[in-house]
Amino acid sequence: MIEILNPTLLARARETGALVADILDTLRSRCAAGTNLLDIDRWAKALIVEAGAVSCYVDYAPSFGRGPFGHYICTGVNDAVLHGRPYDYTLADGDLLTLDLAVSKDGVAADAAISFLVGDARDAESVALIETTERALAAGIAAARPGARVGDISHAIGTVLGEAGYAINTDFGGHGIGSTMHQDPHVPNAGRPGRGYTLRPGLLLALEPWVMADTAQLVTDADGWTLRSATGCRTAHSEHTIAITDDGAEILTLPRRAREL
Structure with missing residues (x-):
């Protein structure tokens, strides 16, 4: 199913997107060496409930998972890159943490993810991983405009990832989003330009x-649930929900503080 949102629903999507971004921003500020992943999950639940929103994860039970996810946020540490199920683990200085959050409010969902280093430790490999996914995300957003195709976005993302020297897995990638978290079209992180679904104003995409x-x-x-690198190497993941507009793409999952700058 592919949904095209009308102006009323798009306004709701902006509110949901800002909420997702603000929650991630708050959680990031609380994460430090000594923080437990289960605490992050509890904080996420409290912030979602306080906002009158609903988690897209708690009852989420797709064919590739094992039963309902049962938590409010995905927490991936170091080699865990996707669908990280929170468990009893205490963060250490230098851990590479990914937080992936999707919520629904007033009938519209939004989805975003951030990767960052915990504490003061910095290593070049981790910084490069994070910065590359952020640059690839920016390239994908820049390629998203009315009349462009999904393949144009995939090509832009894949070009950045490939030129940085990373192998690209296309089993999981971006997706349409709207009244539900996961919709068509699938947006792989590599692809051929000029191929795939033609983008239209009102379409929401989660690029990741x-x-x-x-x-x-x-x-x-x-x-x-938790997907890790087969070699135990470190990983990173960046995601925004965007809306295709008449002029290009609008990032919906920016924290309110960033929108005010």
């Missing part, structure tokens, strides 16, 4: 470049 330092192969944890 992700990479692993030295492999394109994933393995699944015993929890049936």
Whole structure:
């Protein structure tokens, strides 16, 4: 299913997107060495409930998972890049943490992810991973405009990832979003320009470049959800929900503080 939002629903999408971004911003500010992943999940739940929103994850049970996800946020540490199920783990200085959050409010969903280093430690590999996914995301957004095709976005993202030397896994990527979290069209993180669905004003897309330092192969944890790099290498993941407009693309998942600058 592909949805095209009318102006009323697009206004709601802006509010949901800002909420997702603000929650991620708050959670990032609270994360430090000594923070437990289960605490992050509890904080996410409290912030979602306080805002009168609904988690897209708690009851989420797609064919590739094992039963309902059962948590309010995805938390991936170091080699965990997608669908990280929170568990009893205490963050250490230098951990590479990915937070991926999707919520629905007033009938419209938004989805975003951030990767960052915990504490003061910095290593070049982790910084490069994070910065590359952010640059790829910016390139994908720049390619999103009315009349362009999904393949144009995929090509832009894949060009940045490939030129940085990373192998690209296309099993999981971006997606349409609207009244539900995951919709068509699928937006792979590599592709051929001029191919695929033609973008129209009112279409919402969640674009999400992700990479692993030295492999394109994933393995699944015993929890049936968490996807890790097959080699144990570090990973990063960046995501925004955007709306196709008459002029290009509008990023919906920016924190309110960033919108005011």
